[in-house]
Amino acid sequence: MRLNRTQGAAVTAVALALLFAGGAVTVASADREEEPRTPDSASADAGFARDMAVHHQQAVEMSFIVRDRTKDEEVRRLAYDIANTQANQRGMMLGWLDMWGLPKVQSGVEPMTWMGMGGSGDTGPLDGALMPGMATNAQLDELREASGREAEVLYLKLMTEHHRGGVHMAEGCVSKCSVDIERNLAQGMVDAQQSEIALMADMLRKRGA
Structure with a gap:
């Protein structure tokens, strides 16, 4: 059966309408899937941001202490780099908590709970060492x-x-963690700190330690 020009135009219009409608559904569905989910207070994203902010703060403190206790330029330069890097990262993590509308401190929850482990156990923190690797007050x-x-x-x-x-x-x-930018920052921390661990091992050998 031959279609006249008007009928042909109508069929084409219907086909295009269906095509665009299907495309719109696909785009809308993709938008829903890609829309980032705001982490809740119990999430790994929030827990990591809180705990690592505290962890970083001690690294900054120790770095400032040693800069006042030695004139060795190699150690002072390392201390400056660590203090500067970790202070900036700490600011980013606290900023994310603000953006997510979450508290920077969560009472009643031990550090590292988001990793499936308690930070200090039933006996409380060991002389101020709240998390693995942290120095004690002594x-x-x-x-x-x-x-x-x-x-x-x-x-x-x-x-x-x-x-x-x-x-x-x-x-x-x-x-x-589920937030890409935070997961990327965490991977950057792994890479940088492993490199600094190797550097510090060399520095200790130079000092006969």
């Missing part, structure tokens, strides 16, 4: 009282353990 006091090579060696040892704990936490976020 160790921080020792660093404040040390100077020269003694301060350098102690800082490098404490920061090596601190980084190992940080890598463990960051790897947890890489596997558990």
Whole structure:
């Protein structure tokens, strides 16, 4: 059967309408799938941001302490790099919590719960060491009282353990976090801190430690 020009135009119009409608449904569906979900307070994203902000704050503190306790430029430069990097990352993580409308401190929840482990157990934190790798209050006091090579060696040892704990936490976020930008930051932490661990091992060898 031959279609006249008017009938042919009508058929074409219907076909195009169906095509665009199907495309619109596909795009709408894709938009729904790609729309980022805001993390809730119990999520790995929020837990990592909170815990790593605290972890980073101690690294910044230790780095400022050692810069005042030694004149060694190699150690002072490393301390500056760590303090600057981790202060910036800490600001990013606290900013995400603000953006998500979540508290920066969650009462009644132990650190590392988001990783399926308690931070301090039933006995409470060990002399201020809230999470793996964190220095105790006594160790921080020792660093404040040390100077020269003694301060350098102690800082490098404490920061090596601190980084190992940080890598463990960051790897947890890489596997558990759902926000891409946060997961990417965590992977960057893993790579950078593993590199710094190797660097600090060399620095310790140079100092006979």
